[in-house]
Amino acid sequence: MSKASTGTPPKGAKARKRVAFDANSRLLISRFLNDWVWPRWRSLLYALVLTACLAAITGGYPMIIKLSFDTLMKEQTGTLLPILLGIIAITVARSIFMYLQTVSTQRIVHRMGTDIQKAAFTHLIEADFARLSRESPGHLLSRLTNDINMIQQAVQATVNTAVRDVLMVVALVISMFYLDWLMSLFVLGVYPIAALPIAIISERLRKVAKRTQSQLGDLTSLLSEKLSGSRLIKTFRLENYASEKVHSSFEEVFKLRMKALRNRARLDPMLEALGGLAVAGVIAFAYWRISSGISTVGDFMGFITALLMAAQPIRSLGNLSGKIQEGLAGAESLYGLLEEKPKIIDLPDAATLKVTGGNIRFDNVAFAYDSAPDAPALRGINVDIPAGATVAFVGRSGAGKSTLINLVPRLFDLTGGTISIDGQDIQQVRLASLRDNIAIVSQDVTLFDDTIRANIALGRLDASDSDIVAAAKAAAAHDFIIAQPSGYDTQIGSSGQRLSGGQRQRLALARAILKNAPILLLDEATSALDTESERLVQEALTHFTSNRTTLVIAHRLSTVQNADLICVMDEGQIIELGNHTDLMAQDGTYAMLAKTQLVADPVLVDDPAAAG
Ligand SMILES: Nc1ncnc2c1ncn2[C@@H]1O[C@H](COP(=O)(O)OP(=O)(O)OP(=O)(O)O)[C@@H](O)[C@H]1O
Helix, strand or coil, X not given: CCXXXXXXXXXXXXXXXXXXXXXXXXXXXXXXXXXXXXXXXXXXXXXXXXXXXXXXXHHHHHHHHHHHHHHHHHCCHHHHHHHHHHHHHHHHHHHHHHHHHHHHHHHHHHHHHHHHHHHHHHHHXXXXXXXXXXXXXXXXXXXXXXXXXXXXXXHHHHHHHXXXXXXXXXXXXXXXXXXXXXXXXXXXXXXXXXXXXXXXHHHHHHXXXXXHHHHHHHHHHHHHHHHHCHHHHHHCCCHHHHHHHHHHHHHHXXXXXXXXXXXXXXXXXXXXXXXXXXXXXXXXXXXXXXXXXXXXXXXHHHHHHHHHHHXXXXXXXXXXXXXXXXXXXHHHHHHHHHCCCCCCCCCCCCECCCCCCCCEEEEEEEECCCCCCCCCCEEEEXXXXXCCCEEEEEECXXXXXXXXXXXXXXXXXXXXXXXXXXXXXXXXXXXXXXXXXXXXXXXCCCCCCCEHHHHHHCCCCCCCHHHHXXXXXXXXXXXXXXXXXXXXXXXXXXXXXXXXXXXXXXXXXXXXXXXXXXXXXXXXXXXXXXXXXXXXXXXXXXXXXXXCEEEEECCCHHHCCCCCEEEEEECCEEEEEECHHHHHXXXXXXXXXHHHHHCCCXXXXXXXXXXX
């Protein structure tokens, strides 16, 4: 991530730093130009030509004013008509070019903003799962919207001001020199006085912009959290608590915005006052020049017109550096994101995974999360899962079951040992081929705000309608789907909120079944189902899993007692291994868990070992 220098600059460097961008900013600007601006040089050139035309026409305006006043003073009414026509022609031409110039530059800016958003999103969605889960969705959302918006505004100001306004000022200054070079020199001497305060204010603006961006990220995150947690807020009557939290974040953003605004607002009056100084000086100067017969009233009026017309673009120039600094804060955050490289990637010589039977072997597998490198979530996991077998992972909450399952599709990479599928190390095969062979139903069901059909179809995007229905039937979901108002075309709302927990789980199962992958990972996939639905799903799953390797996590032991192999986990290790009967005979942790569940789960009573 390119960071702006935040350390104290050496003596003497401070003044230099104030009037120019620091080295990091220059680097950032040049990267940004290379990545996003130069590739659109054709559109830029077009906009530039329009801008030049607009500037040239603007420069002609004071001339025509001079001519009209000279004519009026000499009372030569005969030549007035062509002058009036000239004024109309110039204003009409100026309006047309203003329109074309605005549309063409805005198009570049918006096109660029959209492309940056697309690139940032694609980059983000391709990032490692660990990276995506590290930052809250609200923060990421803010980076994709607020930060990029700041960049867009800076580019817009730059294109408009640095190009259009500079050209306009140049054209007007040429007119001014043509009309009265001495007066021009006087005026030009006044404006540079503003350079130093402008530089100081711009630097402050960048700091405020960075803090605003981070605060906006917090705010977006807070808002999405509080709005999506409305059930908790209502039932625990946390409305005031939520409002206070959100209000204080709104207030923080308000304070920062005011700070930026105060800084920005200081610029305009300063430039306005300088403008006034210049006008007063010009009038005094002109009085002497006209009375001594050196200049005409026309010269003076033309000159004053040019000066007044230049005031606005000059003011924009004064504000530009502040805007650029705010955009740079956005660009810094953007590049921070784009520079993050995923760690879980294909090796250069990665082969395509070929699943022949679906044997999965865990060899001395160890894993620690980045946030807790010294407290491994998994240690010394050794288990050989025969092709087509169903293996259950049971154990206390926090034992490491979900972590282990997440390692198979490489959502995280192991920190020790190997996992192989049909003899192929999963680290050595292409990630896409690995994930294509795995279907997963995780604890937290993810559904999108779309139709039931579309949500199931995520399992296989090119699936036919009949495949979708078959998958829904296999997951015991078809009946409740057709009972919905629009059947498979029913919109289920954000995160499937219009469905019950059990219905959501069945859709997730249908999606995994539709994928028809040889390896199936079920992490508490049936935990939200009632006994009857679970029985139906289990029946369907027995059929579906008969020819594929299935790893199941379940707290309800009744759902896994028929598994070929049961791994009992504790503190990141497998402490018992065997089938239900073996484990009951061992009379260890599994037997104890089974016995405690007997009361709640009569299915286990049928089992003689469990009963004993
Ligand atoms: N993203 C994460 N970052 C850091 N630690 C994590 C993360 N996810 C899980 N852990 C930790 O890893 C350990 C194992 O968690 P895991 O979710 O695998 O347990 P589990 O056996 O599946 O539990 P449960 O049955 O409650 O789902 C726990 O101590 C947990 O705190």
